Amino acid sequence: MEEIYIPLNKVNVGQTCIIKELKVTGKQRRRLLDLGFIKDTQVKVIRKSPLGDPTAYLIRKSLVALRKEEASNVLVEIISD
């Protein structure tokens, strides 16, 4: 059965997920990797700014803000609510 992953920007506040895949290459991919968005890493969605963008994520013990377009390139699997 094929696994279905969802883009990180669709994950709700409070949920925790595991990074499965980065959909981008080149500079954008490098940027995500530098921020710690690496396959198999756990990410928790902490809060969305009032306008819904950007969103703050807890990753590797630090808080990182990603814009919707950036987060949509990170495919994840939700592991807990």
Place this chain on the structure above:
Amino acid sequence: MGLTCKSCKRKAILDIYNIVKANPNQMLVALAGNPNTGKSTIFNELTGLKQHTGNWPGKTVTNARGYFKNKDKEFILVDLPGTYSLFPNSVEEEVARDFICFGNPDVTVIVVDATCLERNLNLVLQILEITDNAILCVNLLDEAKRKKIQVDLDRLSVELGIPVVGTIARDKKGLKNLKDAIYDVCVKKIIPQPKKITYPKEIEDELQKLIPMITPLITNKINPRWIALRMLDGDIKILERISQNSYCKGACNHG
């Protein structure tokens, strides 16, 4: 007054390249690290200057320069803007990257936040790909203690192959050790030997082909392996920067 115009920032970078040592007893030291790890606090403590500090990232936007003495040497200390990576996404990050790559510091002190080492180590490994002459300064040890995080400094030093100093810069703790480590690396009493990252065979094979071609073209200050890696990345900007700044001997583009 902040530097907002891109070309002004660029000028600030060029300015910093032109650091001329007054005499051979002067050593050039760079303070690098992620945003908000206490670089400017350390800078102020060591130099007696008053760089802007505060608890949010991105305060230091250009390079500040100060001086301090230890034993028989004088040190020129350069406070760099915080950066998460040497693959810059802003002009501030570019300033930091360029100084570490091309400013030719005698030693680069990498200041990391003891409460989130894992994240900070990304930059550490990137810097160690460019230069061997680095010291790790694990700052905010008080915060780590408060959060019940223990950092094994000796083990880190063994794993990374470079000197590691623990500090609580805000309380002026550990700074004497830091100064002494800087001294020891500058006078080559300690020679850091960072563990190198080995890439998969297909990449290493390409590197082995490129490095001998690159080496004769550049001045010995820039690490040819690092340039070869950037060529494989297809990072055209960095290659342009290298030739622009005449870090290479003669024309690079007929090779």
